[in-house]
Amino acid sequence: MKRFFMLLCVLLMVTPCVSGCSDFVEPNQLAFVIGTAVDQVQDGSIEVSLQVVIPSQLQKGNSTNSESFIVISAKGRDVFEASQNIQRKIPRRLMTSHRILIAIGESYFQKNELNLLFDKLARDPSNTLRDVVILIKGGRAKDFLRLKHPMEYVTSLAASKEMNINGLQDFTSRQLVIDSLSQGTRPLVPVFKVEHKTVSSQKKSEGIPVFAGFAVLNKKLKPVGFLNDTECAGASWLAGKGMFQGITMPWKNGKGMLSFRLSRLDRSIRSVRGQDPKQVVLAIKAQAYLLENTASLDMTDMNTVIDVQKYMNAYIRKDLQATVNKVQKSGSDVFGIGEYLHRKHPIWWKRQRDEWDANFKTVQVTVKSDIQLRSVGVIGGELK
């Protein structure tokens, strides 16, 4: 019996050697995809571009003069087919699980619904769903990937770092999938555009990607509106997602400006008393620190401080209310009010959920703010 077991053991060991089937892939047989771009082409099919790093170019000192990445594109009827077509063009196996970013070109999302894309994302186990999804405005996503960034070795990395550093962590594709599956929330997707500015003294820059606001998507993940630079900070605050760091406002009399840093931003949704689900209050909370004061206010005076706090609250409230109104007009509930009402009034919600995009427009949303001025900085009055 013992001998039989030994024999079995040996056989077991030998089988794979003989069959030669193995999932063994050397790292230098892999192409690491860092970014993916999806564009629409004329004949109705889609074009997928993959940004692939070239490891040998990343070795010490090499990255300065030669490209450290390549962008390869191919057309296909869906993402998988296009990827297969790309695979045929390059000598290494595509490895998409380290992807940082998915960029979707304007031409694509003007014509198609994004939820077609995300089936592939959620189904394939090799996707981590940790990558960021962005829209590229005013151009093809492919060109975005082709850009060379002055600081980072690929634009995808630059864009994701840019979002991270500006407090926009919560825009991964997982979040997008969750938002799009839930009935009472519509996703916000960050929008980037390419800005042509000279940032380097030596050579002419081809342009750098710049964060340019949010796209508001509807239930089918089709963009229905855009929020610009200034509105988007408030929108992401109201949606309970990203955090924006600072705000600058003119002082009452129009002379001089006040700048605050905001921290510990918080948001909550409340129904107005009276149990009418159609009246909702978005309450925001934050702590403000005065950083810059060119309005020649004496901040050692208690009354001035209270005055400033009141004014700041009113200013922000007005600002955000405008954003809310704009979003509401588009009919896409990016704030998750529907989700709130779903939890608060589940039975009422059952009647509403199918036409929530239309019903959302009729909800009366009020913004309330409670921002505390925590500190006026290390000097009291103006330095004279």
Add this chain to the structure above:
Amino acid sequence: MKVSGYQMFWLINISSMIMVSYLPIQLAAREARQDCWISMLLGSLVMLAVTWIMLRICMQHKDKTLVVFIKDLLGTVLGKLVVFVYFLLWFMQMAMIAKGMAEFQSLVMLHNTPMLFVLVCMLFLVAYAVYRGGITAVSRCAEVIGPFFVSVLFAQLFLNPQGMDMKRVLPVYYDSGWYLILKGTFYSMNYLVDPSIILMLFFFAENKRTAARGIMWGTAVAMAWGVITTLVLLFVTGPRMAAEMIVPVYSLTKFVSILNFIQNIDAFFIPLWLLGAFIKLGVGLFILSYGLSQWTGIKNWKLIACLTTVVWLAYLLYSGHEIRLTNTLRSLFLVGGLYPFAYIVLPLLFWLIGSIRQHRKSSGSPS
């Protein structure tokens, strides 16, 4: 071959957690959406009650295995027939876990390696363990693996704090209603644990009292883990996504990301899950072969273990081609017929007959 109470705890705990991590969450989520944790909770309570009943039966027949005492209760012919139902059940469960394991591996990790090889290696290890030391080997392995397995499985639930949103389970009840919640319970509870293995295992317990305590605790911890996992899954992904996921526990580990560096702990999760599955299969193979040896009267259960492994492998290979055989998990015959019959009706019957016998004996003896 004796198993201590502590070992019993780990044996039952690991096998139950393997079961919980494999199927029921997904089955419950599909029916009851964000209320699937209630389904899981109800299912867990039912299963705990069933485990308790099984233990009562075992306590009535302390020094006999299922095969032996069932003969006393129901007579030889009927007893043998009923035991065969349990044999079938265990065999199906072993096949299900082994198949699920191999399929999962080929889906997630090994796309080109033939499934046969993965399977043969695993079955060889299981058979080897049973052959070398029977339940002793399996239970000793269990108590080594157990602490790691359980602590990692519990810890990974809390490694995703920034992704969690407690509000995602709300509103409770209104969206699904009792019908769907109970339907979720109905489907999922049969795959939560396999309480019937106790009927065989308890015979090997060294100290019946501590073993009984170990079994109850083992089941309870696994059940608690199941409910918490369901909740965390809902917190992290929301009900819609949870319902769509095939292997939710695995997907949950994929979402973990701490400091953008500690991510992909699935790399540790998968080997650990394999270790757990090994215990589950080892227990299954042992009780099946030991039971068969008592059933047939062939003394050499080690030989039967080897033969069973061969049959098991053959069945797995055959069922791999027959796609219909793999999709029987939700079939009404199993869920509505076999499982309740084996888990609830039969044990209650055994308990009743056993109690009546005992009662009669105790009242009859003084006269």
Add this chain to the structure above:
Amino acid sequence: MNALSIDIEVNEAHLRQQFEDCSDIVFRSFKLSDGAMLLLVYLDGLTHVQSVEDNILRPLLFNGLPQGEKPVPSLAERMKREWLPLANVQTVDSSDALVQHILRGSLGLLVNGEAAALIAQIPGFEERSIQEPKKEATLRGSKEGFVENLRTNTSLLRRRIIHEDLKMESFTIGSYTQTEVVLAYVKGLADENVLSEVRKKLGQIDMKGIIDSAYLEEWLEGSSYSIFSQIQNTERPDIVAASLLEGKVTLIANGSPFALILPITFWSGLQSADDYFERFVFVILTRAVRYAMTFISFALPAIYVALSTFHPEMVPANLMISIATARENSPFPTVIEVFIMMFIFDALQEAGVHLPNQLGPVGSIIGALVIGQAAVEAGIISTPIIIVISLTGIAAFTIPRYSATMPFRLTRYMILFITGFLGFVGFAYGIIFLLIHLVMLESFGTPFFRPVAPFDGRRIKDIFIRYPFWIKNGRNKKGGQQ
């Protein structure tokens, strides 16, 4: 068994014949003033000649036999009783016994007219003095180590355990070497089953010679094919004393400075004497490091292979890209590369053991420069693999006992092999296989993986964290029960 003759000439002739061609045998016959014929026989180099001259020859030749109050029947008996100023003296009456004693370094004294010989132990051979054990150095604790002489070793134990229950049974093993083996244990603490099993197995040994206690090890082990040694060897008397007090059994063979301790468990190989000498809180850290490193010492190459070639998606992006960057030009597949490096590492280690001390630096220069630097610069071996293998090698050295590192060095290859085919699945299979083997292994009736499997709540206090002695013994410091 041939008895000694009365005639000293016959005896001498017989002895001379037995010791034919032995150049180191010395016969010294002399006659006393009263006409008695005496013969001294000893092996040169084993007997202390100066002492023989001072204590036997000089008084006998110059003073003659002292006259006692009453005459005793035999001259030899008289000498033994009244006269020879030596501690360890006995008489034998067979020539075989006489030969045996002479071979062990005793002095034989024969007197004409008596069929008995006087045996005096005057050992005088050169031996190593007690030194600090080199292989098991500790920072704190005793600096004494065992030597080759059995009696010195037993004395080292006796000096540590001053109790009459410390028993030392003697066995003579080896048809030619006639090695004395001492089975030491504390009666009442040691397990009788273990003792009788050891006695039985010692009785079964059939060999020409026992050169070192390692020979005994192989005879005694239950599972000879296992890669894990089931008997611990040590040079440190303090470890042996501690083990004896734990109820273990020790074997000491003459001629070997290594004592054998049994039964042992998996964990005793991972514990160092220092663990008990340092502050217990700190020991928790060192043990954690040691256990982690033990895992690394057999698993890291396999984990590296699995991660980089089977599951690159599981490595964080930046790390994976730097690994890929480093491996861009490697000619070998990762598994082969790791295997080569592991082989080279083991080769270097083996060479290091055999290198003469003066050549030591040469070995390290060749190892570090040629294989390390040049191979990387030539692009034959990639840097991550050098890091992985050196970490693995270092990790094996954190295991305090050298013989306990060997199973891990072997498993390293085994697990690498299966991982090379199946990635993490194979890794898990390898671990399971190892685990089944470990939990079913027994060392003289003690499960090898105890107290983890089977679990033993009392003993486990000494495995992962070392409890202070007063907790371990279930008492609080003031002496009361806890």
